[in-house]
Amino acid sequence: MDRNNLQRQVAYTRRSLFDQGYLDDQFIQLEDLQDDANPNFVEEIVTLFYSDSSRLIHSIEQALENRPLDFGRLDNYMHQFKGSCSSIGAKKVKSECTQFREYCNAENAEGCTRTFQQVKQELAILRRKLEAYFQLARQAGGAQAG
Amino acid sequence: MVFGTSASTQRKFRALIADDDPVIQKIHKVLLNKLGFETQVVVNGKEAVDLFRSGAFFNLVLMDMEMPIMDGPQATRELRAMGVKTMIVGVTSRALESEKQAFMGAGLDDCHVKPLSAEIITSLLKKLGKNK
Numbered sequence: 001m002d003r004n005n006l007q008r009q010v011a012y013t014r015r016s017l018f019d020q021g022y023l024d025d026q027f028i029q030l031e032d033l034q035d036d037a038n039p040n041f042v043e044e045i046v047t048l049f050y051s052d053s054s055r056l057i058h059s060i061e062q063a064l065e066n067r068p069l070d071f072g073r074l075d076n077y078m079h080q081f082k083g084s085c086s087s088i089g090a091k092k093v094k095s096e097c098t099q100f101r102e103y104c105n106a107e108n109a110e111g112c113t114r115t116f117q118q119v120k121q122e123l124a125i126l127r128r129k130l131e132a133y134f135q136l137a138r139q140a141g142g143a144q145a146g
Numbered sequence: 147m148v149f150g151t152s153a154s155t156q157r158k159f160r161a162l163i164a165d166d167d168p169v170i171q172k173i174h175k176v177l178l179n180k181l182g183f184e185t186q187v188v189v190n191g192k193e194a195v196d197l198f199r200s201g202a203f204f205n206l207v208l209m210d211m212e213m214p215i216m217d218g219p220q221a222t223r224e225l226r227a228m229g230v231k232t233m234i235v236g237v238t239s240r241a242l243e244s245e246k247q248a249f250m251g252a253g254l255d256d257c258h259v260k261p262l263s264a265e266i267i268t269s270l271l272k273k274l275g276k277n278k
Binding site: 030080 | 167168169170172173176177179180212239240260261263264
């Protein structure tokens, strides 16, 4: 695929991430920080996010195994994780985090457990989509002009 | 005029980022560097206080509200009690006005939801420039 087609595909893929609600404007703020001095900044931030988020996800998983549930602790962990999601513009994941916190406030254990699965699912979906996007962007950047 | 430099001395403004979130650390570091700041990062309020106690100087501190060991409000109170006049800007993911006001009461000059934007950092730079 020539460079022009690749670049069109990159733009289309990027646009769809916003149109389908996976990303919000904070992701654009990250893109604005990417330059010659930090050429892979966005991908580095996303990688850092997924590396750091595994720690919080693990803490929440462990806390969900305790009985009775400590809703205050769960809410605190999810607040931290939601803040992290906000940093990269992970809109759908953030929405699930908000839902989880509402279940914490209502002390609804079943709701927390169910919503946490949604959080992990959306996190995994976003990761796959972003990895595919970054790979395409690298290909477009390295392709010879047509 | 190059943002982030003192016109009289050509030295860069120095900013301390106190935050335990590695994603926020990196975003704020790159943002501040782009706007001309030299930056240093610490992961809790105690490290921030210890730096000032050791004689370090900063023009700006970005102080996270929730950190282990010593949180942002406590670190801010200690810095002000030490006589530190540096601009301290709180950053928090807590958006409730009451929570931000409580943090402001510790001695902040300003408080914003994180991550900060280029526009907010630029407005802080202008305040720093006026205070020179």
